[in-house]
Amino acid sequence: MSGTFIKNWVVSVITLFVVNFLWHEVLNVAFYHEELLGIVRIGPEGGPAPLLGYLILSIVIASFAVATFVPALSKTSGQYIWNSLIVAFTFTGAFSVLSYALFANWTSSLAWMDVFYSLISGIVLGAVLMLVNRKGMPVTSGM
DSSP: OOHHHHHHHHHHHHHHHHHHHIIIIIISHHHHHHHHTTTSOBOTTSSBOOOHHHHHHHHHHHHHHHHHHHHHHOOSHHHHHHHHHHHHIIIIIHHHHHHHHHOTTOOHHHHHHHHHHHHHHHHHHHHHHHHHTOTTOOSOOOO
């Protein structure tokens, strides 16, 4: 693993963790607490209590895919955002739609909110990776 790959992986982990926290625990906390009550583990305070180690592991795994594919496929700023959007939409969007198909208490509102989250997280992650890797990048936005 090169230093650039490790840098991109660490940046991806931190970015996804921050975006995930802001989306689920700040911006949409009431929505997710209500929607997830019939699905997730419940903590002593009555709210969702995920296994944090596995939550972090999922972010590390997703970030590995992002760090592997997005910088390798992106030569312009627009490509960073587009490629990151595709990767995030693929793993998070597919997970959400599959969860709706499989789990009785997974609502369509929850599925679509997570699909929207995948788009937002992909755009933010692509923008951050673009900034981190901008040295020598053409200014064009071609996708």
